[in-house]
Amino acid sequence: MGITLVFNWGNGGAIAAFGVARYLLQNWFRRRFGRHKYLSRLDKLMDTHSLNCVLAVRFAPLSPFNLVNFLFGLTSVPLGAYALGTVVGIAPGTVAYTWVGLASLEAIEGKGLWPLTWALGCLALLSLAPLWWRKQSSGHR
DSSP, rough: OOHHHSSOOOHHHHHHHHHIIIIHHHHHHHHHHTTTTHHHHHHHHHHHHHHHHHHHHOOOTTSHHHHHHHHHHSSOHHHHHHHOOOOOOHOOOOOOOHHHHHHHHHHHTTSSSHHHHHHHHHHHHHHHHEEEEHHHHHOOO
């Protein structure tokens, strides 16, 4: 059971997409776009705050999961930070989306709107977590 929580198909697929981008396309991508200022800034950010960057993207419920997996592989984020950020970061979103789905079904069945309201409120708070985390990180330097 514990292994299932740490490693599931979502995490495995995310790491596989990261690996494909990192080991098959990163060199081509860097040759083609490596001189752009934006990529240099992104790499500097990934070098210094890689785990925080992965967690921020994973906590944001609207980030396109599959595209993000691939794009992280093109950056300099280390595999360990990516994997840890993905495992930790997708768990709250999975719980929140499951809760919203269940509460929506209950609302449709006429069992009341309060569970759905609570679930959506928690999802909204989860969406704001990266902003709070960033503010906390920058305030403690």
